[in-house]
Amino acid sequence: MNPDPVHPIIIVAEQFSDSKNFIPDELLGAAKKIQRFYRGPVKVLIITGDSKAAAVKSGRETGLDVIVIRVPGLTGYNGEIYKAVFSEILQAMHPAYICLPHTSWGMELAPALAIRLNADCITAVVNITEQENRLLFSRFICNDKIIAKMNSVADRTVLTLQPGVFTAGKKDDTGHGSIEIQTMAAAPRHIKSMGITAPVAQDTALAGARVIVAAGNGIENQESLALVRHLAACFQKAAIAGSRIICDRGWLGYGCQVGVTGMTVTPDLYIACGISGAAQHVSGMNKSGYVIAINKDPNAAIFNATDIGIVEDLALFIPAFIRICQQE
Template identity: 45%
Template sequence: MGPIIFAIAEHFEGKIRPITYELVACAQELQQHHSAKLMVIIIGDDIETMALEIAQTTGTDVLALHIPGLNSYNGEVYSSVLEQLIAQTPFTYMFIAHTTQGMDFAPVLAVKTDSACITGIEGIIFGNNRLSFTRTVFNGKAVAKMSSSTDTTVLTIQPGMFTVQDFNPDESGGIEIRSLASNTRLTHSMGLVRSRTDNQTITEADVIISAGRGLGKKENLDLIYQLADLFSKSAVGASRPLCDMGWLGYQQQVGITGLTVSPNLYFACGISGAIQHLTGIRGAGFIVAVNTDPNAAIFNMSDVCIVEDLTSFLPVFIEEFKNALS
């Protein structure tokens, strides 16, 4: 068998996550410069229907690794069954989502298979007869170009960076189902506890006022709510650190591990513009950002850039706005 590229499907509660198709799109881009067969791997218990969907949608062959009893993700099982598979079917590149799941098992797999591991990829470059991969670093202020010097490479792909066109395959890919036992259960998934709060608000708002770590202290949230109150159909959003600190709820988090939003106006206060945040606001109509750092990455995507301390700018702006409305 010739060289193989694997893409590891991500799924949750019986549904394929969209990143799976982005992995296929990204792998197909790589195939233009690296002649190899692409195969999607899906792992879990009840996976046949999803395997069929991937094969029909993309035209790519799918290998379904059926693990009885594996109803939710377990990184230990993923890395051990993939290690078994690779021992029989060597790969050149393995594509994994740069998500909480992917980041959990990709490095383990790279170590187990003595592969290079390049994470958070946003682009592929081919030059001087060599493939390299790009990712943003320093919160989006610089782009790093990386290539591997090993025969096998594990890559994690940043969600939202590879556009999924209609695959329109001439015919469905094939499906192979292999049953594997996994005895290496040092860890057990205890289930998920869902947040009780309604998370529709920021996805439905016309205007989102979002706060980031630049807010400095929790009391300054008052300024964010005051500004939001000036608009109808508005909501308060947040970058991840604010949710991690418990200042705002996760149902308000914008970004790849939060929500994707598309308001008419997105007002970012004290947010640096990390790629994980920007991915969630690509659909925003008009972006205003307030930041003390003139080189903040958020400004690259903003229609209006305000280089100011938000604690002095927002009170004045709110006051002037109220005056203009009255």
């Protein structure tokens, strides 16, 4: 690591709609955590298509120095273009740290940028700490059961930050950041975006539920969802939810998905049935009043986020629990 911290910490963002808070506040929070140790300036790099207005507005709200890269004709993520454009710009900025979200595009882009920039790459970071004058990046391994801490000794490190785990960073209220706009021409040769489909907004009972019974991959088949529904029926004002796997399979609608790309829920009681406890799921339910998890693996990560952990097969525990409820 360069001992003279003059190199910037760069937040990489994209803007393709007029939504206001497009720069994930958590990226800002993570970058500021790095800055407390490594005192380089935090800057924001935003890629956008024909219209630059929304990107400029969002960038200005950070109060940081912002570079908006306008790529005429670009309508959304395109790996080829992002890699070409960002590697060229970043090469010239000499950053020490490059922060991307651990989303599908961040996951694809980070290793490619690291190779092009001759940088280290640490993905799925869930915490940033300082130890013995070194910056440590934590991430889950072994199906989220173990936390590994990594330190980068390279001059340049590309990071992807897990959404839903970092505290939002305070916007720079000095508000004197500069806005620089660059226009770059880039056309994909191999990958063509064929459009995007926004999910249909669904009403969900999760928001008003006092008890949520959530089904995970441990239910094993769609028929077992009936068991989870029967369990939910034991409680008043209860609703059923699912982990992403369950919603991706279409066993429940996306309006029922809990987690970083689904709903954030805060019921009085959350019962996780056959859910491993991935950070992306836990960040959507860890503010629940009381959490119970049923999982046959005693080392499942979900037990780190629960008040009561039941190590048992769902097929045995749930019917037994329902029987007792019915007797009472």
